[in-house]
Amino acid sequence: MPGEESGSxxxxxxxxxxxxxxxxxxxxxxxxxxxxxxDGLGSSRYFMMGATQQTHENPxxxxxxxxxxxxxxxxxxxxxxxYTTSLHYGxxxxxxxxxxxxxxGRGEFGTGYQFxxxxxxxxxxxxxxxxxxxxxxxxxxxxxxxxxxCNRPLWLKFHRHQTEMIITKQGRRMFPFLSFNITGLSLTTxxxxxxxxxxxxxxxxxxxxxxxxxxxxxxxxxxxxxxxxHPESPNTGAHWMRQEISFGKLKLTNNKGANANNSQLPxxxxxxxxxxxxxxxxxHKYQPRLHIVxxxxxxxxSAGRESKSQIFTFPENQFIAVTAYQNTDITQLKIDxxxxxxxxxxxxxxxxxxxxxxxxxxxxxDPARAQNIVPPGARFAMQPFLQETRTQSRFYSSExxxxxxxxxxxxxxxxxxxxxxxxVQQTGPSKLELAAYEGDYSSSLLxxxxxxxxxQSHSLSYYSEPALASVTAGCWGSRGSYPxxxxxxxxxxxxxTDFGDEPTSDKEKSxxxxxxxxxxxxxxxxxxxxxxxxxxxxxxxxxCKRRKLPHSEFGSDDIKCEDxxxxxxxxxxxxxxxxxxxxYAST
DNA sequence: CTTTTCACAGTCGCGCGGATGGGA
DNA sequence: TCCCATCCGCGCGACTGTGAAAAG
Numbered sequence: 170m171p172g173e174e175s176g177s178x179x180x181x182x183x184x185x186x187x188x189x190x191x192x193x194x195x196x197x198x199x200x201x202x203x204x205x206x207x208d209g210l211g212s213s214r215y216f217m218m219g220a221t222q223q224t225h226e227n228p229x230x231x232x233x234x235x236x237x238x239x240x241x242x243x244x245x246x247x248x249x250x251x252y253t254t255s256l257h258y259g260x261x262x263x264x265x266x267x268x269x270x271x272x273x274g275r276g277e278f279g280t281g282y283q284f285x286x287x288x289x290x291x292x293x294x295x296x297x298x299x300x301x302x303x304x305x306x307x308x309x310x311x312x313x314x315x316x317x318x319c320n321r322p323l324w325l326k327f328h329r330h331q332t333e334m335i336i337t338k339q340g341r342r343m344f345p346f347l348s349f350n351i352t353g354l355s356l357t358t359x360x361x362x363x364x365x366x367x368x369x370x371x372x373x374x375x376x377x378x379x380x381x382x383x384x385x386x387x388x389x390x391x392x393x394x395x396x397x398x399h400p401e402s403p404n405t406g407a408h409w410m411r412q413e414i415s416f417g418k419l420k421l422t423n424n425k426g427a428n429a430n431n432s433q434l435p436x437x438x439x440x441x442x443x444x445x446x447x448x449x450x451x452x453h454k455y456q457p458r459l460h461i462v463x464x465x466x467x468x469x470x471s472a473g474r475e476s477k478s479q480i481f482t483f484p485e486n487q488f489i490a491v492t493a494y495q496n497t498d499i500t501q502l503k504i505d506x507x508x509x510x511x512x513x514x515x516x517x518x519x520x521x522x523x524x525x526x527x528x529x530x531x532x533x534x535d536p537a538r539a540q541n542i543v544p545p546g547a548r549f550a551m552q553p554f555l556q557e558t559r560t561q562s563r564f565y566s567s568e569x570x571x572x573x574x575x576x577x578x579x580x581x582x583x584x585x586x587x588x589x590x591x592x593v594q595q596t597g598p599s600k601l602e603l604a605a606y607e608g609d610y611s612s613s614l615l616x617x618x619x620x621x622x623x624x625q626s627h628s629l630s631y632y633s634e635p636a637l638a639s640v641t642a643g644c645w646g647s648r649g650s651y652p653x654x655x656x657x658x659x660x661x662x663x664x665x666t667d668f669g670d671e672p673t674s675d676k677e678k679s680x681x682x683x684x685x686x687x688x689x690x691x692x693x694x695x696x697x698x699x700x701x702x703x704x705x706x707x708x709x710x711x712x713c714k715r716r717k718l719p720h721s722e723f724g725s726d727d728i729k730c731e732d733x734x735x736x737x738x739x740x741x742x743x744x745x746x747x748x749x750x751x752x753y754a755s756t
Numbered sequence: 757c758t759t760t761t762c763a764c765a766g767t768c769g770c771g772c773g774g775a776t777g778g779g780a
Numbered sequence: 781t782c783c784c785a786t787c788c789g790c791g792c793g794a795c796t797g798t799g800a801a802a803a804g
Contacts, residue, residue: 338761341795342795344796423760452759492760492761494797507795507796507797508767509766509767509768510766510767510797511766512767512768513767513796513797757804758803759802759803759804760803761800761802762799762802763798765796765797767794767795768794768796770791770792771790771792773789773790774789774790775786775788776786777787778784779785780782780784
């Protein structure tokens with residue numbers, strides 16, 4: 170894969186780091202050889218990370234808690250014994266509504282938790298994540314709480330190049346943002362859901378020679394808020410499970426005084442403050458974690474009782490905080506996928522001037538037209554360049570065809586894809602060994618099943634473009650970040666699986682196609698369909714990304730240009746997003 | 757030299773107000 | 781004629797990455 174090659178240097182570095190820092194999968198659950206195994210991205214990635222069933226009663230929570238520093242970094246010690254813990258199932262969070270100690274920062278926060286895998290080496294920290302299948306009793310026997318990272322494929326795209334997140338004084342939103350689906354909660358029990366961002370490793374990082382390298386020790390004395398409470402907290406389990414939970418408005422800042430005013434507020438009010446920002450430090454690697462904390466209905470009665478809490482960690486959510494992007498690959502990914510950066514996308518319309526007739530005919534789903542997008546001997550004399558970049562395509566496979574794009578516009582395909590899902594148990598390591606880096610996108614490699622879900626029609630208005638609709642589904646999800654235009658809930662009842670011609674069974678599919686397919690898991694079908702119908706000609710057009718470079722240098726590597734194939738690949742994939750899929754644990 | 761800050765241009769969604777059309 | 785609902789256009793604010801300047 171060109172993309173893989175282009176990112177190999179960085180990836181290998183990242184791989185090493187991740188191996189050292191944030192192993193995400195139990196070693197005995199995945200075979201060696203899988204590139205991402207060391208990257209902490211094993212097959213468990215579609216899952217909540219490691220639900221342990223332990224429910225330690227901890228007389229001295231602090232003794233369990235690996236965060237001994239005031240800063241509450243995730244890594245715990247000199248031996249690198251553990252960094253992030255995949256899932257920490259605890260039951261010792263003081264229960265009086267939302268734990269007030271949270272307001273005091275991570276150090277105190279942590280005291281309320283215990284970690285199921287607090288002992289052992291770093292890999293054990295993630296052991297629980299390996300299966301991710303184990304039922305977790307959150308508020309009662311038999312309940313299974315599971316968390317799915319909705320936009321995981323997009324996260325993986327960034328993770329491949331080492332995700333960077335801009336931090337600014339006024340606060341910058343994350344992109345991709347965190348978006349989860351939760352299942353297995355008690356319908357009537359109230360929960361607080363919040364995200365905490367903790368140091369992922371004890372290093373200070375710098376971008377040198379085109380890759381991220383460690384550079385001294387992290388400053389773990391950083392003060393500031395590390396928690397973002399979901400604005401809808403607290404709420405019932407039914408509410409949280411109704412649809413995806415997005416943290417699109419979560420902002421990152423390097424301004425330590427960003428929440429100074431908030432600190433004057435009562436604790437609970439502070440966490441409900443919708444403009445809360447998380448204070449991070451530039452050039453440090455962080456790991457977001459999702460917390461689900463049960464809120465007793467009767468605070469007074471339960472004052473002496475313990476709250477139940479869970480922490481979910483997805484290694485692919487790791488990122489390095491920066492004040493300016495270092496890796497141009499990351500920049501390009503952000504531009505490609507973040508709708509707010511649309512202005513930086515150079516598409517066909519801006520690159521070339523087409524006559525109206527050229528623009529309007531043939532129709533967007535006409536293959537002939539699509540083939541005309543990049544005329545031979547393209548203007549700008551870019552043909553050689555296009556060819557070159559096609560082979561170098563970092564993000565997309567070059568194998569996709571226009572017919573796919575067209576095909577998916579046809580209703581029968583839509584219907585078929587709407588029910589994409591397979592329920593294939595992992596048969597053995599050999600299959601995994603065959604899986605390349607993203608091969609585990611294939612559901613056939615997952616130890617759990619995929620099931621379709623009823624279509625959702627809540628807004629994804631930021632993604633009118635079908636490609637974006639697919640790629641970023643879940644990014645600008647329905648909840649939190651942008652107003653929901655549909656209030657009806659998402660029934661989580663599983664639907665019968667009817668598997669059509671699905672990509673998971675097509676070994677010829679590129680990994681990115683699979684990526685998109687998986688992205689589709691949380692895509693809203695209706696908007697995507699509409700978008701396809703009203704697809705602008707430009708969506709089929711060449712996308713050339715110029716990078717700080719005079720025209721005289723056209724053709725150099727400084728210009729990243731992706732042809733219509735790639736773009737339509739996205740469109741095609743987006744069409745696959747017409748289905749609304751869910752992953753669920755096989756039991 | 758590296759990192760951070762800031763102004764900038766571009767895109768988008770939202771909200772407001774005016775225009776329009778239908779019904780009482 | 782009046783009232784109400786809907787549609788449309790415009791302005792504003794939020795948000796983005798860029799690139800130069802400032803800071804360390």
